[in-house]
Amino acid sequence: MKMNFDKAGWIVLIVALLVAPWIFYPLLLVKILCYALFASAFNLLLGTCGLMSFGHAAFFGTAAYVAGHAAKVWGLPFEACLAVGVAAAAAVGAVFGYLSIRRQGIYFAMITLALAQLIYFLALQLPFTHAEDGLTSIPRGKVLGLFSLDDNIVLYYTTAVIFLAAFSFIYLVINSTFGQIVRAIRDNEMRAVSLGYDVNRYKLLAFTLSAAIAGLAGANKAIAFKLATLVDVHWTTSGNVILMTLLGGLGTLFGPVAGALVFVMLENYLADSGLPVQLVIGAIFILCILLFRRGVIGEIERLVLRRS
Amino acid sequence: MQQAEPILRMVDVRKTFSGFSAVAGVTFEVKRGSIHALIGPNGAGKTTLFNLATKFLKPSSGQIIFKGRDITALLPSAVARLGMVRSFQISAVFQTMTARENVRVALQTTRDDCFSFWRPQGVLNVLNDRADALLADVGLSDLRERKVTELAYGQRRALELATTLALDPELLLLDEPTAGMGREDVGRIAAMIRRVAQNRTVLMVEHNLSVVSDLSDRITVLARGEVLAEGSYAEVASDPAVKTAYMGTAHG
Structure with missing residues (x-):
């Protein structure tokens, strides 16, 4: 039954990806997809591995700056910009992971937050990030050297393909032989150790994978919006991705996607309403936590599985 | 012969938690192929000793030798891969x-x-x-x-x-395998331990003395972090120091 639920989820996702740009503004959808991927990367770490990072903006933002710099200053093609962004995020992720995974719970969260703040101050001080101004007017370039990404529809479908590929990769990791051991570590770390698993090495790999995918989301965002700024490395971005994940359903495959969708849509439509956006989102978040703890997708899944 | 070499040897192992000696210099051996029980009143340091042997805790001093190899500096996961595997008091x-x-x-x-x-x-x-x-x-x-x-x-x-x-595992460490069980389950688990011990060594912490007397070849009694007595069940049971330790803490 769980199998069927996930299968239905995949079908809905793919159909939605195909038809969405004919209903909504493509750039809004690109933003949703970038954050959906970011949240899914975060969920890979928290949902599957049980590690609550409060510093994921560091990977998202690092990749945004590096990919932006690669496009603007080095003039690299689109795909290479994404690749260097991902590589930079993975490298930062491996270092941060190494420094933080030995601690648990709140200590782990605080260390990741502190390390992410380090990246924030670097972004403020380093010459190539242009401090308060950020990287602007990043050229989008062409996908595969053929199609100009300045066409919003091309940009959208390119982002959709990247998203779908990365999302499938996350699915693969969760359901891999490695994923099985990571889940065992999440369930009972001492027991996994007693069976002979060097748990820190598994956690480090999971952390690095999560950082790399968060980096892909950040690099894609920077090029799509021609912009990499301090907001991308700010702790509120780390907070928002936690919020999206919990809103959609922690540990569910599609939860983070639904969470990002709700979050970005709310932000977008509330921006014109004159209401204080953060306040309303905060209130909705509190309501969600009180009413459906499993998140949107988590609650739907429970209803569907119970009815059958 | 190989028989003479104990599978596990702990030499003057100590563990101090902020001034309190949970294990105060324990030296003991587990013979290959035996069922060896660790008993003693609550707080005697039995579980701490388990944690030290499997390296879940780092000893403050002393040496731990498994299969003739010094494992004092190894990670707990590495100890498990060498063939010493433990269970937990709370079912893990x-x-x-x-x-x-x-x-x-x-x-x-x-x-x-x-x-x-x-x-x-x-x-x-x-x-x-x-x-x-x-x-x-x-x-x-x-x-x-x-x-x-x-x-x-x-x-x-x-x-x-x-x-x-x-x-x-070559050496199986069981931490109170019958804790919290009804009589029927105790019997089943005891039979199971006897069966699995046929081709391996078992070291267990156990409170149920009938299980201990039934299964164990050798018994080490701990009290206040030290070895109080060691021997067969009959030897240990007649030891006056053991009687005092158990009476003194109003246990058993």
Whole structure:
């Protein structure tokens, strides 16, 4: 039954990806997809591995700056910009992971937050990030050297393909032989150790994978919006991705996607309403936590599985 | 002969927690092929000694030798891979998994694709037969597809034993294997321990003295972090120091 639920989820996702740009503004959808991927990367770490990072903006933002710099200053093609962004995020992720995974719970969260703040101050001080101004007017370039990404529809479908590929990769990791051991570590770390698993090495790999995918989301965002700024490395971005994940359903495959969708849509439509956006989102978040703890997708899944 | 070499030797091992000596210089050996019991009043340091032997705790001083090799500086996971595997006082299982998946996690240690994040876990189905055989051994055949959360307490302890045995350890450390069990379950677990001990060494902490007298070849009595007495059940039971220790703490 769980199998069927996930299968239905995949079908809905793919159909939605195909038809969405004919209903909504493509750039809004690109933003949703970038954050959906970011949240899914975060969920890979928290949902599957049980590690609550409060510093994921560091990977998202690092990749945004590096990919932006690669496009603007080095003039690299689109795909290479994404690749260097991902590589930079993975490298930062491996270092941060190494420094933080030995601690648990709140200590782990605080260390990741502190390390992410380090990246924030670097972004403020380093010459190539242009401090308060950020990287602007990043050229989008062409996908595969053929199609100009300045066409919003091309940009959208390119982002959709990247998203779908990365999302499938996350699915693969969760359901891999490695994923099985990571889940065992999440369930009972001492027991996994007693069976002979060097748990820190598994956690480090999971952390690095999560950082790399968060980096892909950040690099894609920077090029799509021609912009990499301090907001991308700010702790509120780390907070928002936690919020999206919990809103959609922690540990569910599609939860983070639904969470990002709700979050970005709310932000977008509330921006014109004159209401204080953060306040309303905060209130909705509190309501969600009180009413459906499993998140949107988590609650739907429970209803569907119970009815059958 | 090899028989003379003890499988585990702890030499003057100490563990101090901020001034308090939980284990105050313990020296003892476990003979290969024996069932060795650690008993003693609450707070005697039995579980601490377990944690030290398996390196879940770092000793403050002393030396731990397993199969003739100094393991004092090893990680707990490395100790497990060498063949000394422990169970826990509180049944340690992976609660989001089925009984079979629990055993499979242990069997996976023998494979070289533990880090293969690209390989679908369907390949692990080849482990199902071995997992099912281990589950049958502890009487859980009918429950192998059940989530662990649906298992009763005694069944979880049995599952934990099956998971531990999946590693085929040379030295099996059991921390109160019959704790919190009804009489029927105690009998079943005791029989199981006797059976699995036929081709391996067992070191166990146990409060149930009838189980201890029934199973053990040798008994070490701990009190206040020190070895109080050692010998067969009859020798230990008649030792005046042991009697005082148990009476003194109004135990047993």
